[in-house]
Amino acid sequence: MGIDLGTANTLVYVSGKGIVLQEPSVVAIDQNEKVPLAVGEDAKKMLGRTPGNVVALRPLRDGVIADFDTAELMLKHFIRRVHEGRTLVSPRIVIGIPSGVTGVERRAVMEAAAQAGARDVYLIDEPVAAAIGAGLPVAEPTGNLIVDIGGGTTEVAVLSLQGTVLSESVRIAGDELNEAIVQYMKKVHNLVIGERTSEEIKIQLGSAYPTQDGDDASMDVRGLHLLSGLPRTVTIKGPEIRESMAEPLAVIVEAVKRTLERTPPELASDIIDRGIMLAGGGALLKGLDTLISHETGIVTHVAADPLSCVVLGTGRVLENFKQLERVFSGRSRNM
Numbered sequence: 001m002g003i004d005l006g007t008a009n010t011l012v013y014v015s016g017k018g019i020v021l022q023e024p025s026v027v028a029i030d031q032n033e034k035v036p037l038a039v040g041e042d043a044k045k046m047l048g049r050t051p052g053n054v055v056a057l058r059p060l061r062d063g064v065i066a067d068f069d070t071a072e073l074m075l076k077h078f079i080r081r082v083h084e085g086r087t088l089v090s091p092r093i094v095i096g097i098p099s100g101v102t103g104v105e106r107r108a109v110m111e112a113a114a115q116a117g118a119r120d121v122y123l124i125d126e127p128v129a130a131a132i133g134a135g136l137p138v139a140e141p142t143g144n145l146i147v148d149i150g151g152g153t154t155e156v157a158v159l160s161l162q163g164t165v166l167s168e169s170v171r172i173a174g175d176e177l178n179e180a181i182v183q184y185m186k187k188v189h190n191l192v193i194g195e196r197t198s199e200e201i202k203i204q205l206g207s208a209y210p211t212q213d214g215d216d217a218s219m220d221v222r223g224l225h226l227l228s229g230l231p232r233t234v235t236i237k238g239p240e241i242r243e244s245m246a247e248p249l250a251v252i253v254e255a256v257k258r259t260l261e262r263t264p265p266e267l268a269s270d271i272i273d274r275g276i277m278l279a280g281g282g283a284l285l286k287g288l289d290t291l292i293s294h295e296t297g298i299v300t301h302v303a304a305d306p307l308s309c310v311v312l313g314t315g316r317v318l319e320n321f322k323q324l325e326r327v328f329s330g331r332s333r334n335m
Helices: 068-082 103-115 126-133 174-189 195-205 212-216 238-244 246-262 265-274 288-296 306-319
Strands: 002-005 009-014 018-024 027-030 035-039 054-057 092-097 120-125 144-149 154-160 163-170 218-225 231-237 276-279 300-302 328-333
Touching: 002 068, 002 306, 009 068, 009 306, 018 068, 018 306, 027 068, 035 068, 068 103, 092 103, 092 126, 092 306, 103 120, 120 126, 120 306, 126 144, 126 154, 126 163, 126 276, 126 306, 144 246, 144 265, 154 246, 154 265, 163 246, 174 195, 174 218, 174 231, 174 238, 174 246, 195 218, 195 231, 195 238, 212 238, 231 238, 238 246, 246 288, 276 288, 276 306, 288 300
Parallel strands: 002 092, 092 120, 144 276, 276 300
Antiparallel strands: 002 009, 009 018, 027 035, 027 054, 120 328, 144 154, 154 163, 218 231
16 A cells, blocks of 8 residues: 655555545534544545534654644555555555654654554655656656656656665745745635635645636635625736745745755756656646756656656555665664
8 A cells, every 4th residue: 555645635546456546635523522523524624624622633743743642543544545544554655754854753753654554664764755656767867857746745856777876855845935925815805714725726826837727716715804894706817826935935935046056067057858757746836847857957747647646656666666675764663
């Protein structure tokens, strides 16, 4: 079983079946009974809409486990769902995690998976998994540059011969883009909006580079007016949202540039030939490939299915275990 344990979404791949589960990484818990009421899509609908005794929370922040017990609960639930409730299954699990996490954070992920019933737990760095999932030839002695933009972290890595030559992880990604939109709406329009609304705005109007279609588009946004304290509707346009996200996007572009500056010359020439590959949900932001290629002067491609790259990569590693065994960054065995 391959798992992409993401800040925003968790995806599960089962050998021979493909991707069998894709759900938001959200758990709703009844505070009085201390039991989970909903996990995944049902829990996401409750974000910002729960009564006092119910808390809808995301157990992962910036790509790492922020709430251990809830993360374990969520993993258990997803593993059980994939196995249709069969309890005596202890699968071998490969989990994609950000390359910049500490040893303690790695152990927390392994422990959560082991507690959730895994037999063997293997960790693989997300950029490596994303590159394998995007179909890059990571086993060959050629340089590949992958940029994996998730919900909590952006990973930039140069890969060759099944290994990471150099990588950089910045904790600026989809969540920060949403937060930038929330702050912009508050500052410019005096409107308080929630996390889900800001994500809708990003998907519908968000762009990283000027485009004719995007700049003409507009959208009605409902929220609470700061001054009157009453619900209010405001119409916003595409260029405003691009301006609001400019700062976090500049951090991502800088991380790509810094990685390129440190790349050995032979690998750099491979990257110029092959281009940069974008993966992760953030790669779906309109015009991001154009922005990176404009800033670096290197052709930038978006993976065929950016959201599933990491989980597809974990699945390919599972299915070609012997050939790709060198890609793991950590493992634990429960005997």
